[in-house]
Amino acid sequence: MLDLNFICDNVEAVSANCRNRGVSVDLQAIAALRQKRNELITQGDSVRKEQKESAALIPKAKDPAEREGLIARGKDLREKVGSLDAELEAVEGQLREQQMRVPNMTHPDAPVGELESQSVIARTWGEIPKFDFKPLDHVQLAEKHDLIDFDGGARVAGSGFYFLKNEAVLLEMALVQFAIEKLRKEGFTLHSTPDLARQEVLIGTGYNPRGNETQIYSIANTDLSLVATAEITLGGLLRDSIIDFEKLPLKYAGVSHCFRTEAGAAGKASRGIYRVHQFTKVEIFGFTAPDVAASDAFHKEIVRIEEEIFQGLGLPYRVLDICTGDLGGPAYRKFDLECWMPGRGEYGEVTSASNCTDYQSRRLAIRTKMPDKKGNVFVHTLNGTAVAVSRALIAVLENYQQADGSILIPPALRKWVGQDKIG
């Protein structure tokens, strides 16, 4: 969420930004609602002032008639305050609804464009493997080596769920281990997080648990939802708190399961485990000082770590600087890593790193006191994927397949898998 005064004081810039991002927001309506809100606050304040003054006279009033008069006036004022408050509440509700739809501002260097294809390839790494045989995709490979049971998953939980089996289980654990070992070396505090979170936390992080476009599973008769990513829990972890400035940046990492309904995604690259309802992920989360230089630097660090993880796995990838139209509400800038996936014959997204500046922290009320500024300031938050197991697994299986049908285990993972190849 952007600051209300910022929106109203920078209508031009905000409006241009919304255009770039392909989001339509009625800034006029926001300005009008703010105006109305301020008037109601001013009115309410003055009635309340009168109310307090009037009430304070009562204990001093000796004359019973005077006393009765004051009490009657108090009752009257109480009603006035009540109706003003009700009106204010309605206006604030509308205002908030509009305000939430305004996306974050955008990094000046982020490519402007509506379409996914307008994201810029920042760099590529690694050699795309050349096979002198027809490579299989991960579904065929999994079948061949009994690594994934899709039918079983569907029988138990429906389409989109799966059982990993045999070496795939070892690979899942190994990928997680590999990522958390790396992050620990990089000075991140490791967390294994709850897989559920309250509505407030979801909303604070920018996920909407209700509505027909939701990607979130909610638990009936509770205000809990299954998390779509540990970004939700790690961001929510410090909500309503004030972080000591000297402790910034806070480098957090979290392992969790991720649950996504993938509503409306039917037919979209849905073969195998590319798009599933549940997967395991190691997530990076950062809280930095409230200035773009600090969060920008941290953002680069996250991307660097992601790249080193995939380099360590020996998987060819490219880095995309995501264009404005594809950024999503909270992101100020976003870089994705896409790994080469031979089964698809193209690159597929494996990680995503966003700088959300103060967009999330404003709603989550995560602040710090800066030495040179009065009051509390919203910190910057960032998040990125270290390893999303399902996607990484596709890349590993498909890139490491051999002419004889076997699959090599990436050397970096062998100490956890305990073998050099599958098959």
Added chain:
RNA sequence: GGAGAGAUGGCAGAGCGGCUGAUUGCACCGGUCUUGAAAACCGGAGACGCCUCACGGCGUUCGGGGGUUCGAAUCCCCCUCUCUCCGCCA
């Protein structure tokens, strides 16, 4: 699951219908003292919002939400969370 206790400013911790936006301690900022620092002493300071060019003024805020009252941190109800004890359990 059952029985109790509690939630107050960055932290700790008083207050329990009007004189309390809130005693006090720590931490914090400024000053005195000191060659400098520490200690000691003096002073300042919560957060958020609205009005104002500004000086400043006003309002909200004692876990969250309702209620009682002319008036609530203080009384009542619901919720959330924490702690202690009992039971159950991976």
